[in-house]
Amino acid sequence: ANNTVKTAASSHTQGHDPRRGVGTAAMNRAILDHLHFTMARLPALASRNDWYMALSHAVRDRMLDDWLASLHHFRNxxxxxxxxxxxxxxxxPHLGNNLINTGMWDAARDAVESLGLRLEDLLRQEExxxxxxxxxxxxxxxxxxxxxxxxxxxxxxxxxxxxxxxxxxxxxGWQVETADKWLKFGNPxxxxxxxxxxxxxxxxxxxxxxxxxxxxxxxxxxxxxxxxxxxxxxxxxxxxxxxxxxxxxxxxxxxxxxxxxxxxxxxxxxxxxxxxxxxxxxxxxPNDEPGVGKxxxxxxxxxxxxxxxxxxxxxxxxxxxxxxxxxxxxxxxxxxxxxxxxxxxxxxxxxxxxxxxxxxxxxxxxxxxxxxxxxxxxxxxxxxxxxxxxxxxxxxxxxxxxxxxxxxxxxxxxxxxxxxxxxxxxxxxxxxxxxxxxxxxxxxxxxxxxxxxxxxxxxxxxxxxxxxxxxxxxxxxxxTNGVTPRRWVLLSNPGLAWLISESIGEEWVTAPEKLRELECFASDPSFLSAWRGVKDANKRALAAAILERTGVAVDPESLFDIQVKRIHEYKRQHLNLLHILTLYHRIKRDPGAQIPPRTFIFGGKAAPGYFMAKLIIKLINSVAEVVNADPEVAGRLKVVFFPDFNVTNGQLIYPAADLSEQISTSGKEASGTGNMKFSLNGALTIGTLDGANVEIREEVGEENFFLFGLNATEVQALKKSGYHPGRFYEEDWELREAIDAVRSGLFSHGDAGLFQPLVDHLLYDDEYLALADYRSYLECQERVSTAFRQRELWSVKSVLNVARMGKFSSDRSIREYCEKIWKVPIRPPFPH
Ligand code: CR1
Known part of the structure; x- marks a missing residue:
C-alpha cells in the first residue's frame, strides 16, 4: 500500500514553481528551520507532533505567495x-490535501524521509x-x-x-461523546x-x-x-x-x-x-436539526x-x-x-x-x-x-x-x-x-x-x-450537490487515481467528464483485474483498521456493504439491520443457503439528545456481538460499527466499499453526498429514488444501480391512505422473525425491554416506512448477492459507475452557482 501511495501521488506533482523552494532539499531545510525557530526543538528531542508542525509550517509558507496574490483580487x-x-x-485534515493541491507531495515525502521519518505518520498526527x-x-x-x-x-x-x-x-455498545479538543496541540x-x-x-x-x-x-x-x-x-x-x-x-x-x-x-x-x-x-x-430555543x-x-x-x-x-x-x-x-x-x-x-x-x-x-x-x-x-x-x-x-x-x-x-x-x-x-x-x-x-x-x-x-x-x-x-474529486479520489484513493491517470491521463481531476473515457476499458480484462486489485488493497487497509479499532477480524474477500452517515431514523440504518437479521436467520435455518459472505460496516454519530438514534447504535453493536460470535455463520456474516466516523475515517472507508447503502425513505434525504463519494470510488449503490440517488442512477445507468422501495409519490400516498406498519409485520413472516428476535432479548442478554422503544416505534408508528420497504429491499439485496458472485461483471459495473460520475464533481456545482445565482463569470482554466 505504501508503494501505491508513492506512485499515485508522484503522477500529480508536476507544475510547481521551483522559485518557491519546493524541491526536496529546500523542504528539508525549511522543516528543520521551523523545528528550530517555530517549535524551538532539537531534532533528537522532537515529538511526532513537533515534526508535523514543522512540516505544516513549511508547507503553509509555500502557499503564501499564491495566497497574498489571491487576496489582492478582493480590491479589484x-x-x-x-x-x-x-x-x-x-x-x-489539511496537510495531505494541501500537498496534493499544491503539487508538493513528492518533495514533502522525500524531505521527510531524508529526516528519517515517514510522511504517512506525520499525516496521521493531524487532528x-x-x-x-x-x-x-x-x-x-x-x-x-x-x-x-x-x-x-x-x-x-x-x-x-x-x-x-x-x-x-x-x-x-453505546455511543459516548467526548470533547473534541482539536486545538490542543496548536493549529499551524x-x-x-x-x-x-x-x-x-x-x-x-x-x-x-x-x-x-x-x-x-x-x-x-x-x-x-x-x-x-x-x-x-x-x-x-x-x-x-x-x-x-x-x-x-x-x-x-x-x-x-x-x-x-x-x-x-x-x-x-x-x-x-x-x-x-x-x-x-x-x-x-452537535445536532443535524435545530433544538428550539437555544x-x-x-x-x-x-x-x-x-x-x-x-x-x-x-x-x-x-x-x-x-x-x-x-x-x-x-x-x-x-x-x-x-x-x-x-x-x-x-x-x-x-x-x-x-x-x-x-x-x-x-x-x-x-x-x-x-x-x-x-x-x-x-x-x-x-x-x-x-x-x-x-x-x-x-x-x-x-x-x-x-x-x-x-x-x-x-x-x-x-x-x-x-x-x-x-x-x-x-x-x-x-x-x-x-x-x-x-x-x-x-x-x-x-x-x-x-x-x-x-x-x-x-x-x-x-x-x-x-x-x-x-x-x-x-x-x-x-x-445538485457535488463533491471534490481532489480529496475524495486523488487523496483518499491514490491507487485508483493512479490507475485512472495511467489509462486516460490526469485531466479528469479538474475535468471529470473525461472519466467517460474509462468506459472503453470496461471490456479490458487486464484493466478489470488491476481495478479489482486496487479495491482489494483498499479493503485490506480498511480491514486492518477495523481490527485495530474494534478487535473484529473481517474477511477482505467478502462483500463490503457499507452505510456511513449520521444516524437518523429517516436514513434507516434499522432497515439495513432488518436485512442482516434476515440473512442471519436464513443461514441458520439453511446452512447450505447460497449467500456470498458479507461484511456489514456502519459508522456515524447520533445527536447526543436523540434517544432513538442512540438506541439504533446500541442495536447495531448488539447484533454484531451475537452474529460475530456465532460459529454457524462464521466466515459468512460479520457486522461492524466503526467508531468516530469523520472525514479522516471517511477517507479510509469510501474507497473500500463494494456496496453503498443509500436507503433513506424517498423524499426525505435532500441530496446526500456520501452516495457520490462511494460511487466515485467504484462502489455500486443500493438505494431508493431519493435525493441525488435519482440523478446518480440516471448517470450511471439503471442496470448499474440497485433500486428498491417506494418512490416519493407512493410514500405520500401510503401515508395519506393511512399506514399500518403492523400489517406488514403480520403478513411477512421473515420480517416478523427479525423483529421478534430483537424484542425477545436475543441481542440484549435476555433483556427484552432494552429495544422495546425501537420495536414499538416500528410496529405502531414507523414514520419512515421501514416495514413498508422491507420486502423490496430484501429482494434487491438478493440481486446484489447474485451480481457479486459474477466478479467480472461486478467490476464492469464498478468501472462504469466511476466513468459516469463526472457530473457529481463540486466543480460542476460551483459553475452552476456562478451562472444561475452569483452571476460570476467562469474564468478560463489555469494553464498547467
Ligand atoms: C441533507 O440532509 C445533504 C446535505 C448537503 C443535509 C443532505 O441530504 O446532502 O445537507 N441537510 O446539502 C442538513 O444538514 C440541516 O440540513
Whole structure:
C-alpha cells in the first residue's frame, strides 16, 4: 500500500514553481528551520507532533505567495467575490490535501524521509478540524476547494469553534461523546488577524431620536458588546495558483477586564465578562436539526453573520464609497437558514449605520443574498421563539417586523382575501406561541432560492416553500450537490487515481467528464483485474483498521456493504439491520443457503439528545456481538460499527466499499453526498429514488444501480391512505422473525425491554416506512448477492459507475452557482 501511495501521488506533482523552494532539499531545510525557530526543538528531542508542525509550517509558507496574490483580487473592482456564509465547515485534515493541491507531495515525502521519518505518520498526527455535523458542513468544504480550483475569488465565513463535533467512543455498545479538543496541540494552518476585529452588540433596547435636521435616528443600546476576531486559513485550489480564504470568527471580550469592577476589588467578577464573551464560539451544536430555543445558538449565528457582513462592507468601501453597489462586490450565499439573520443584519448595517434609505437598502440586500435549503424535514426548519429573539436582537426584531409588514402587503395585493396564505407566509408564526421563521426570512430576503438535488428542489416547490414558489417562481432553481474529486479520489484513493491517470491521463481531476473515457476499458480484462486489485488493497487497509479499532477480524474477500452517515431514523440504518437479521436467520435455518459472505460496516454519530438514534447504535453493536460470535455463520456474516466516523475515517472507508447503502425513505434525504463519494470510488449503490440517488442512477445507468422501495409519490400516498406498519409485520413472516428476535432479548442478554422503544416505534408508528420497504429491499439485496458472485461483471459495473460520475464533481456545482445565482463569470482554466 505504501508503494501505491508513492506512485499515485508522484503522477500529480508536476507544475510547481521551483522559485518557491519546493524541491526536496529546500523542504528539508525549511522543516528543520521551523523545528528550530517555530517549535524551538532539537531534532533528537522532537515529538511526532513537533515534526508535523514543522512540516505544516513549511508547507503553509509555500502557499503564501499564491495566497497574498489571491487576496489582492478582493480590491479589484472588476471581480465579484463569492462569500459563502456557513455555520459549519467540515474541512477534514489539511496537510495531505494541501500537498496534493499544491503539487508538493513528492518533495514533502522525500524531505521527510531524508529526516528519517515517514510522511504517512506525520499525516496521521493531524487532528482534523471537525467544525461541522455532516453533509451540510462537508459540502461547504468541498465548495471552498472548487471555488479556489476554479479561480473564483471567494471567502468562506464561519465560526472558529473551540470544540468541534464531539469524538464518538463506543462503550458497551453505546455511543459516548467526548470533547473534541482539536486545538490542543496548536493549529499551524490558521493565522490570527488581531487587527481584523469587529464589535457585535447584543441585548438591550432601541431608542428613537430626532437629529438636528429633524431626521429620525434609531439607536440600539445593547447590554453587551462582544468582539469577533478573524482567524484565516488558506484553501489551496488544485494547481490553480489561487488560494481561497476561510475566515472564521472567534469571540472575545471587548476589554479583557471590566475595570470598574476591578477597581471595586471584584477581581473575579471582572473576569466573568471575558468568560461569557468567549463562550459564544466555544462549541459546535452537535445536532443535524435545530433544538428550539437555544439562546447561545442564536447568539452564535448572529455573531458570525454580523462580523462577516461588517467585514464585507469594509472590503467594499475599499473599492467604492457607494453601498448601493455592494451587490457588485459580493455575492453572498446563505448555507441553510443558520446565517439567515444576514437579511436583517445587512438591512441594519445599511440603514442604521450607513444611512441608506430603506428601499435602497432592501434592493441591495435582496440582490446580494441567496439561500440554499438543505432539508425538507419540517422539524428541521429553524424558528426562534419571539421573546428570545427580542431579548437578544431587539433592533433586528423591529427590522423583521418592517420587512414582514411590507412583504405581507405584497402578498395581500397578489392574493386578496387569502388569510390562510398570509398566515403561512408571514415571517412570524402565531399559532401556539410566537416564533420567527427563518426559512421565510431567508426566502423573502434573497433573490435566489435553491434546493440541492433535482427531486429535492421539486419537493421544496410543492411543499415547504410552495407559497413562495407560487408567488415568485423565478427565484427558484436547483443546484445538485457535488463533491471534490481532489480529496475524495486523488487523496483518499491514490491507487485508483493512479490507475485512472495511467489509462486516460490526469485531466479528469479538474475535468471529470473525461472519466467517460474509462468506459472503453470496461471490456479490458487486464484493466478489470488491476481495478479489482486496487479495491482489494483498499479493503485490506480498511480491514486492518477495523481490527485495530474494534478487535473484529473481517474477511477482505467478502462483500463490503457499507452505510456511513449520521444516524437518523429517516436514513434507516434499522432497515439495513432488518436485512442482516434476515440473512442471519436464513443461514441458520439453511446452512447450505447460497449467500456470498458479507461484511456489514456502519459508522456515524447520533445527536447526543436523540434517544432513538442512540438506541439504533446500541442495536447495531448488539447484533454484531451475537452474529460475530456465532460459529454457524462464521466466515459468512460479520457486522461492524466503526467508531468516530469523520472525514479522516471517511477517507479510509469510501474507497473500500463494494456496496453503498443509500436507503433513506424517498423524499426525505435532500441530496446526500456520501452516495457520490462511494460511487466515485467504484462502489455500486443500493438505494431508493431519493435525493441525488435519482440523478446518480440516471448517470450511471439503471442496470448499474440497485433500486428498491417506494418512490416519493407512493410514500405520500401510503401515508395519506393511512399506514399500518403492523400489517406488514403480520403478513411477512421473515420480517416478523427479525423483529421478534430483537424484542425477545436475543441481542440484549435476555433483556427484552432494552429495544422495546425501537420495536414499538416500528410496529405502531414507523414514520419512515421501514416495514413498508422491507420486502423490496430484501429482494434487491438478493440481486446484489447474485451480481457479486459474477466478479467480472461486478467490476464492469464498478468501472462504469466511476466513468459516469463526472457530473457529481463540486466543480460542476460551483459553475452552476456562478451562472444561475452569483452571476460570476467562469474564468478560463489555469494553464498547467
Ligand atoms: C441533507 O440532509 C445533504 C446535505 C448537503 C443535509 C443532505 O441530504 O446532502 O445537507 N441537510 O446539502 C442538513 O444538514 C440541516 O440540513
Amino acid at each position: 473592482k472588476e471581480l465579484k467575490v463569492v462569500s459563502y456564509l456557513s455555520a459549519e465547515f467540515l474541512l477534514g 482534523e478540524p471537525g467544525l461541522g455535523n455532516g453533509g451540510l458542513g462537508r459540502l461547504a468544504a468541498c465548495y471552498l476547494d472548487s471555488l479556489a480550483t476554479l479561480r473564483i475569488p471567494s471567502i468562506g465565513y464561519g465560526i472558529r469553534y473551540e470544540f468541534g463535533i464531539f469524538d464518538q467512543l463506543i462503550r458497551d 494552518w490558521e493565522i490570527c488577524r488581531s487587527e481584523i476585529a469587529y464589535e457585535v452588540k447584543m441585548g438591550g433596547h432601541t431608542e428613537y431620536h430626532h437629529d438636528a435636521d429633524g431626521r429620525l435616528a434609531i439607536v440600539w443600546l445593547p447590554v453587551k458588546v462582544i468582539k469577533g476576531v478573524a482567524y484565516d486559513t488558506p484553501i489551496a485550489g488544485y494547481r490553480s495558483r489561487i488560494t481561497g480564504l476561510l475566515r472564521l470568527w472567534k469571540s472575545e471580550a471587548v476589554e479583557s477586564f471590566n475595570f470598574q469592577a476591578f477597581n471595586a476589588g471584584e477581581y473575579y467578577h471582572a473576569v466573568d465578562e471575558k468568560v461569557v464573551s468567549e463562550s459564544i464560539t466555544k462549541v459546535l451544536y 439562546l447561545l445558538r442564536l447568539a452564535q449565528q448572529y455573531f458570525f453573520v454580523s462580523c462577516s457582513l461588517q467585514d464585507m462592507i469594509r472590503v467594499h468601501l475599499l473599492r467604492s464609497p457607494r453601498l448601493e453597489e455592494f451587490d457588485q462586490t459580493f455575492a453572498v450565499q446563505m448555507n441553510d437558514t443558520h446565517p439567515s439573520l444576514a437579511v436583517a443584519e445587512l438591512m441594519r448595517l445599511l440603514v442604521d449605520e450607513h444611512g441608506l434609505g430603506w428601499d435602497a437598502a432592501w434592493k441591495v440586500t435582496r440582490s446580494t443574498l441567496a439561500y440554499t435549503n438543505h432539508t425538507l424535514l419540517p422539524e428541521a426548519l429553524e424558528k426562534w421563539p419571539l421573546q428570545l429573539f427580542a431579548n437578544l436582537l431587539p433592533r433586528h426584531l423591529e427590522i423583521v417586523y418592517e420587512i414582514n409588514r411590507r412583504f405581507l402587503d405584497e402578498v395581500s395585493r397578489a392574493y386578496p382575501g387569502d388569510q390562510a396564505r398570509l398566515a403561512r407566509m408571514s415571517l412570524i408564526e402565531e399559532t401556539g406561541g410566537k416564533f420567527v421563521r427563518m426559512a421565510n426570512l431567508a426566502s423573502v430576503g434573497s433573490h435566489a432560492i435553491n434546493g440541492v438535488a433535482h427531486l429535492h428542489t421539486e419537493l421544496l416547490k410543492e411543499t415547504v416553500l410552495a407559497d413562495f414558489y407560487q408567488m415568485t417562481p423565478e427565484k427558484f432553481c436547483n443546484v
